[in-house]
Amino acid sequence: MKMSGDKMLASSPMLMFLLSLLMASFFHTTAGQVGVCFGQKGNNLPNPREVVAMYKLNNITRMRMYENNTEALNALRGSGIEFILDVPNHFLKLFADSQTEANAWVQNYVKNYHNDIRFRYISVGNEVKPGDQGTALFQAMQNIDKALSDAGLSNIKVSTTTYMGAFTETFPPSHGRFKDEFLNFLQPAIHFLAGKGSPLLVNIYTYFSYKDSKNDDIPLAYALFTETNPRVLDNPHTYQNLFDANIDSVYAALEKSGGGSLDVVVSESGWPTQGGKETSKENAKTYVNNLIQHVKNGSPRRPGKPIETYIFAMFDENDKPEETPVERYWGLFSPDKVRKYDVTFN
Ligand SMILES: *[C@@H]1O[C@H](CO)[C@@H](O)[C@H](O)[C@H]1NC(C)=O
Numbered sequence: 001m002k003m004s005g006d007k008m009l010a011s012s013p014m015l016m017f018l019l020s021l022l023m024a025s026f027f028h029t030t031a032g033q034v035g036v037c038f039g040q041k042g043n044n045l046p047n048p049r050e051v052v053a054m055y056k057l058n059n060i061t062r063m064r065m066y067e068n069n070t071e072a073l074n075a076l077r078g079s080g081i082e083f084i085l086d087v088p089n090h091f092l093k094l095f096a097d098s099q100t101e102a103n104a105w106v107q108n109y110v111k112n113y114h115n116d117i118r119f120r121y122i123s124v125g126n127e128v129k130p131g132d133q134g135t136a137l138f139q140a141m142q143n144i145d146k147a148l149s150d151a152g153l154s155n156i157k158v159s160t161t162t163y164m165g166a167f168t169e170t171f172p173p174s175h176g177r178f179k180d181e182f183l184n185f186l187q188p189a190i191h192f193l194a195g196k197g198s199p200l201l202v203n204i205y206t207y208f209s210y211k212d213s214k215n216d217d218i219p220l221a222y223a224l225f226t227e228t229n230p231r232v233l234d235n236p237h238t239y240q241n242l243f244d245a246n247i248d249s250v251y252a253a254l255e256k257s258g259g260g261s262l263d264v265v266v267s268e269s270g271w272p273t274q275g276g277k278e279t280s281k282e283n284a285k286t287y288v289n290n291l292i293q294h295v296k297n298g299s300p301r302r303p304g305k306p307i308e309t310y311i312f313a314m315f316d317e318n319d320k321p322e323e324t325p326v327e328r329y330w331g332l333f334s335p336d337k338v339r340k341y342d343v344t345f346n
C-alpha cells in the first residue's frame, strides 16, 4: 500500500504537468485566440486575397467582417480562418419585415460558403441604437436565426454587437446596467441569447473613455494596461485596468437583465496611432500587445476564463469621415501592407 501511495505521489506532479500542458494547448488553440476586424472603409486597401494571405502570414486565425462582400468571402474559402460576419445595420428593417429576404441573404452569403468557411457567429447589426433600427433588431435576429436553421445551419450562432454607449453607471463596475432606451429593444435579444447559449458581442474601447474623461480622472496607464497598482476597489474585486472594469460592468448589467449566463465576446478593441489625444504607434503597440496577453486570463468577475477578442482593425481606413481623423488610424497595417508596429499573435 505504501509503495503504491508513493508511486501516486511521484506520478501526480507528472500528471498535473501533462494536464496543464493539455489545458494550455487547448486554450492556446481555441479560446485564447485573438482575431482582427477587417474593416473596408478605405479606397486603397489590398484585395481580399492578399488580405487573407496577410492574416495567415501573421498567424491571425480569426476575422470579423462588416459587409457581405463576395470577393472577400471567396478569398476566405479554405483559409481555415474562423469568421464573424455582420448583417449591416441598413438591412435590419428589410430582414425584420421579410423572412424571404432573410432567407436569401443566408443562402447567398452563408449557405453558399459554409462548406469552406468556418463561421462562428452572424452579428445582426453593429452598435445598433434606439430608433427604427433598434425596433427592427430582435425580429431581424429571429428571422436570420430561422433562415439558418431552415438551411441546416443551426450550429452557426446569431448574436448582435453592442457597445459601451449602451451602458450606464459603469463606475464602479458592479453598478453597471443598460440604459433604459437600449434595454427596451435589447431585452428580448438578451433573453434569446440566453436561451440559445450564445454570447453577446460588445465593442470595448478604453481609448474613447480615456479621451473623453473629464478632469483627467482616467490615467493613461489605466487605459493602456500599464498601471501597476489597483486603482478601483469594487468589493470583492479590484481593478488595475479600464478594460476589465468595462467588461465587468457589462457582466453586471447582463446579470441585472436576465443575461447572467451570457458570455461576452469583445468584438472590437484597439488604439489609434494618430489623430487624437495620446495616439501614437508606441501607445497602440502597448495597448494591443497587452490586450492579447490580458484576455487569456479573463476579468475579475470571470477569472481564468479567456475572453474571445477582436482587434480593430487590420488597416487604416481613409474613407472614414475627415472631421474625425482619429477614426482613420486604427490599423495594425497601413494600406500598403506595411506593419505599423510589432504585434505578436501566437
Ligand atoms: C507565426 O507562427 C510561426 C510558427 O509558430 C512562427 O514561426 C512565425 O514567426 C509567426 N509569424 C509571426 C509574424 O508572428
Ligand SMILES: *[C@@H]1O[C@H](CO)[C@@H](O)[C@H](O)[C@H]1NC(C)=O
Residues within 6 Å of the ligand: 067, 068, 069, 070, 091, 104, 105
Ligand atoms: C449584401 O446583401 C444585400 C442584401 O442581400 C445586397 O443587396 C448587397 O448588394 C450585398 N452586398 C455586397 C457588398 O455584396
